[in-house]
Amino acid sequence: MGIDNRFKFAIPIYGAGYVTEADTYMGISDTDKEAFVRNNYDGRTYFKNVTYPTFWVNGTNDAHFPMTMTNQSCAEMKVPSKIRYDVRMAHGENIPMKLNEIYTFADYVLMGGDALTTFDTPKINGNIASVTYKSKYKISSAQLCYTLDNGTWNVRNWNTTSATVSGNTISANIPIGAKTIYFNATDSRGLMTTSVYRSRLSFNKQ
Template sequence: MEKIFTLFLFLPIFALAQKESIWDLEELYKTPKYEETDLVNKKGVKSIFYESIDYKGKPTKVYAYYNIPTTERPENGYPAIVLVHGGGGTAFEDWVKIWNKRGYVAISMDLEGHLPSKNHQDRKNFEGSGPSRHGVFHDNNEALQDQWYYQAVAQVILAHSFLRGLPEVDTNNIGITGVSWGGMLTSSIAGIDDRFKFAIPIYGCGFLNGTDGLMGQHFKNGNQAYRDNLLTNFEAEAFLPKATMPILFINGSNDAHFPIPAMMSSAKAPKSKTYLYVEDGLGHGHPPAWDVEESYRFANAIIHNLPLMDIQKTTWDHSKMDFSAVVKGVRPRKVTAYYTFDKGKWQKRRWNSTPGNIKGTKVNAPIPEEATAAYLIIRDVKGMSLTTEVIFDTSDKQTMK
């Protein structure tokens, strides 16, 4: 039977568009009051509490690490970045230092009302702390403003406003990146806070409803109020179409939580230019995410207005077993094709690789006709890698999930 292949399309699920933000952005865009603290001090970073929004009628504050680079200060100030942790995460001083060494002012905050510690079970609350995350949006019966995701979005936007209030920071060059849950928050906030210069969601994304990942399974709990609350108010599917900054989506080929189809739909949603980087076998966690060099290369390209590869016209001619794309901008140096023969759950698919070819602005690679999904990773002459769109077999309904 003849196979039909097509570019990945949006998942056919769309949240209701919001006319106005459910967050008070006028207040969140103000520089929050903050105080330095001696609690959980770490060498090489500053420890602070900054004020956040009310939780159950009482004012709250957030614990964070931030620091200024020791590199020479640019004429207009340092670029900066907001670092959004994932599940089990906290304020990470090491993450701040990683970006400091690359010339960025950085802030990392605990979004679950804790003081940071290495062991999640040992983390303590403090007077004035906000809510902790309760499962996967399992606090949906609380008032909207008292739900964790609502509070976390506000805390991240306030961290951005804090950075903008520092005299050392170039307010025109502040980005955001997040890991897992932090990637979900980053994807949502990209369509809420348009002051950001760039966004880099790692693993986490939107369009999870109907996907076969662990996050997507929670949409199948039969609770329509839960689904409506999530899709309308929090899921990045509702916000990414409003995003105006360049975005780099980073993911692993077999991520258990955020499968490739959700990332692809997320990347197609914004008004702005988006980029993809899929790494075969990328582990899920904070350290693996921090090790992905493409995030730093992308940030520098946006901040310094450097050219990036523009991957266009991705096609798969299965009759000729030829997968190809046109690359403009920075010249390609190396091409590797990844493909799978498997169907079913994305996290269980095994991927094969084969070298590709470069001829001028066109890159291509031979892909077996029996393959069910494929993409190219293209490394440019400056050392950065980006990924083409995924192309898949439409006879396999699982590829839509």
């Protein structure tokens, strides 16, 4: 991505940029090595050059690519991006192949199909979280996904609670003690996408 712009779209699954900052074995603590990898090999160096739509797919507890990497990579995009965070999605080659959202996104770009639901950045007001969305299809269900844990991302426990859909806004009460939250929404086709996540440190930054 960002090196060869002949592609029509990209769907990064698990992997992302900011690999050197991973809190698993892929992270690099040596400053000189980290700088070399970041400046020459890491995706973040090239994301600014991407000219095509992207769809980022990851799980909340992936052992190799924590959500921080996906969130930061998506933020680097200067082109339309969508995200799908799946609670506790396992890591493996066959698992993403079963996600209909991937093929719908490809059809949308290549064949003019209908788009997946798009989210703005969630907003926090007291103990209420909300997010606006765009979808051609009715939202059949929505959830606030949250974790009460800090520390290493792949061992955090994630939970879900029902969210309310009103017009083009989804909202929910933030459970007491939640450290990180994001929304998901499933449309009438049974296709799910999510918002970026918000962490407690950023709750006051609207």
